[in-house]
Amino acid sequence: MEQTIELPAFRRSAELSPNSIDPETRSVEVIWSTGARVRRAALFGEPHDEELSMAPEHVRLERLNAGAPFLKVHEAHDLDAVIGSVVPGSARIENGQGIARIRLSERNAVGDIWRDIEAGHIRAVSIGYQVHRFEISKPDKQRELWRAVDWTPFEISAVPVGADPAAGFRSNSEHHDCVLHRRDAPTSEGASPMTDRTETAAETAAQSNTTAAPEETSMTDDTTGAADTQTRAAEPKPKAKPTADPAPEDRSRSVDTDALVSEARAQERERVSTIHGLADKLQLERGFADDLIKRGVSIDEARRLILDQVAAKADETRTFPHVSIPLGGRDATVTRREAISNALLHRYSPTLFPLEDAAREYRGMTLMELARESLETAGASTRGFSRDEVATRALHSTSDFPEILAAVTNKTLRQAYEAYPRTFPLFCRQVLATDFKAMHRVQLGEAPQLLKVGESGEFKRGTLGESKESYRIETYGRVVAITRQVLINDDLDAFTRIPAMYGNSIAQLESDVVWDIVTSNPAMADGTALFHATHKNLAGSGAALGVDSVGLARAAMRKQTGLDKKTVLNVRPAFLIVPAALELKAEQLVAQNLVPAQSGNVVPQSIRTLSPIAEPRLDAASETAWYLAASPNQIDTIEYAYLEGQQGAYIETRNGFDVDGVEIKCRLDFGAKAIDWRGLYKNPGA
Structure with a gap:
């Protein structure tokens, strides 16, 4: 059974993580929720337990990760109450805990609060959140459990005491819709869950005319329940209003309410019996009818859904002259x-x-x-x-x-x-081509620098520079024939090992095409070679692979500029590409577990983060040259393309005409091109 009600925003206690304080950034991590079970006095009915699901798919973190405010005791109506904010992107779920980093404001008024946090005097925080969907169950001989399976934390506050009951539900904040999904809703004999819901709705409507505003909801944690109970007991209670005999008008209203409740019960019983009767006549499962009843489907809508279900079951099996094959089954x-x-x-x-x-x-x-x-x-x-x-x-x-x-x-x-081991996909980018026409890749320049606009001044226009690289995919293929001699001789290798060798050959062809771009150093669209001093991606003099030479190459890549010759791109290399002859040297250079005896031989961590790529095709051109390449996610390097729908090797078969057997055609539609020289760097080596 599902029901939609309006709920206010909730509050719940949390805690700071003092050992995560960073004085330089004036930030600290908080554990903003563990989803622990707490007691709540419901907006209607008996008290219940509330539990927050900490499954990542159940928590909406968008508002926290967008920089939600860090408030002072949930004061949401005063700008001075904003004492910081959540560091964007830091909110996450780890091991069932909600964690985020809070950065406090630099205002002088917040200085005292920050010092108290550093000293450990302020340790408690509280979150404000909205629940969009509860799943409600009723364990045996226990209170109802309302489990939030769709909820949004939207603010974090510093509070003097965690789980302060006064921090919740006493503001005049706007309400929001929340879906209640009852999984184990008890029903009386002869009545359905929908009957109970209708009766409750009618009775609630009747009571709203004669009773005061709904009871304010409070919250207690299991560890502070006794103290909170004493606090509420000490609060002054409202005086009871003197009772008087109901006026004739009130008695008439009560009679009308009873009539409405009786009518609602009769209509619900008619709906239940009609749906069950239709389902039984058409031999549908009882569970299907029960689901319609629990969802509150009207009689007219139920008739339509029942007919659709009958039609669907009729289509599940089609009978043919000799065999019956269920649709979706296996022939x-x-x-x-x-x-x-x-x-x-x-x-x-x-x-x-x-x-x-x-x-x-x-x-x-x-x-x-x-x-x-x-x-x-x-x-x-x-x-x-x-x-x-x-x-x-x-x-x-x-x-x-x-x-x-x-x-x-x-x-x-x-x-x-x-x-087959292909090394180029690590630093190259794959795309799909829709046809065999030339593909044009536009290398956009950087956005023009913003210029100061004076009072009553005009905004000046800027342009984007661009450079265009073009290439197209080519078709490669061979035909393999399986003849009748293969069958007669029981030669399994003819159509297992031979095709496997063709598979290796196709993968080798792709590698040959891509690595030929690196070794042949082709001209780019500007007429200059891929690796050239003009492109600032070629070392002036060769140097052996080492910390100093890699450092110079890395600096050159970081200082690469955009097409406007001014904007610094700060390209960070991610891969160290070497021939097979330098593979061991490269692995030693970036090894994480080698500690030199002399401090002067220590390899910086920034160089150790490079991923080594050893490619034997480079040895044919030079056994000393080595390269740096950026990640294709940061900047274009080399792009390779397949025909859309036919990535990799593609197979076609037909009965042989030139040969007495079956012909199998292996085909590859593939192309590659260097798109941008700024993501690549070459050193000829010693």
Whole structure:
């Protein structure tokens, strides 16, 4: 059962984390919530327990991470009450705790509060939050548990005492809608949960005409419940109003209210019985009808939903002349085809392709035996056929044997393609091309600097410089033929190992295309080579790989400017690219666990953060040259593209015409181009 009510903002205690104080930034971390269970006096009905779910998907952190205010004792109507704010992006959920870093204001008036926090005198904080959805359950012989599964913390306050009951619900803040979802709502015999809800609504409406404003809600933590109870007991209680005999008008209103409640009960019983009756007649599940009742669906809407459910069940199974196949299920032919493919793949590589249960019956069969079974499953008799006739018929008839061979070839090729070590994707960016036309990549310049505008002055216009790089994808391919001789000789390697070698070849081709850009140093759109002194990404004199030379290269990248020749980009290198000959040297340079005996040989942490990439294709050009590359998330480097929908190797099959068998075509649509030289740096080496 679900119900929507209006609720005010809540308050709940939390605590500072004193050991996280940072005097320089005047900030400190707070544990703003652990979701602990607290007692609440409800806006209506009996008291209940409230629990905040600390699952990340249940807490909306947008307002905290946007820089929510840090207030003084929840004072939300005075600017002086804002004594700081949440550091944007610091709010998070860790191990079931809500954590955020608070930065206090530099105002003189806040200085005393900051000193008290440093000294440990102020340790308690409290959060303000809104609940959008409660899940309500009723454990056996316990109070109702209201568990917030969708809620928003929107402010954090410094308070003198945690869990101060006066800090909650006594302001005139606006209310907001909250959904109550009752999972274990008790019902009386013969009545539905909706009946209870209707009766409560009617009775509440009646009482609102004769009773005072709803009771203010308070909160106590388990650890401070006794003290809070004493505090409330000491508060002066409102004097009871003298009772008097109800006036005739009041008695008439009471009679009208009773009539409304009785009418609501009768209408609810009619709705429940009608929905159950329709569901029973149409042989629908009882749970479907109960769900409609709990959701408060009207009779007219229930009729429509019941008819939709009947139509959906009728479409679940369609009957054909010889077989009934449930929609969304697995066709027997497809299942058998995949089982045979798995048996052949397991025979090729047991470690890469574990044997599935459905494939066990095909495990010991030869290619000829599988071809014969495929023909017989398709309805063709193979009695008296020679091995050559079986092979020819299996490859050219309507059997599914060519599809089985193609599936095995495709999987072995893809597996080998993905297993080949490709190093370029780490510092290059992948895109998709929609066609084979030239793609133009615009290298935008930086936004123009803002200029001071005087009184009654005009805003001056600025322009963005740009540089355009163009490239297109190319098509590469070969054809693999599986002939009838392969079947007769039971030569499994012909369509497992050979396609695997093609998969390696395709992956190697991609690496060749990309690394050729680095070694050939092609010209960019401005007519200058990729690595050139004009681009400020080529060392003037070669230097061996070491701390000093890497430091100079890193400084050169940081000082790269935009196309306006003025804006400093501060490009930070992320990868150290070396030939195979320098792989060990690069790993020693960036090693995290090596401590030199002399302090002068210590490698700075900024260099240790570089990720080494060793590529043997670089050795053919130079065994001493090394490179730095930035992350493609910061700036463009080299871009590579596939044709959309055909990333990586693509397979097509057809019955052979030039060969007596099945032809399998391997195709790759691929292209690459250096887009920006500022994210790359080269040193020719010693």
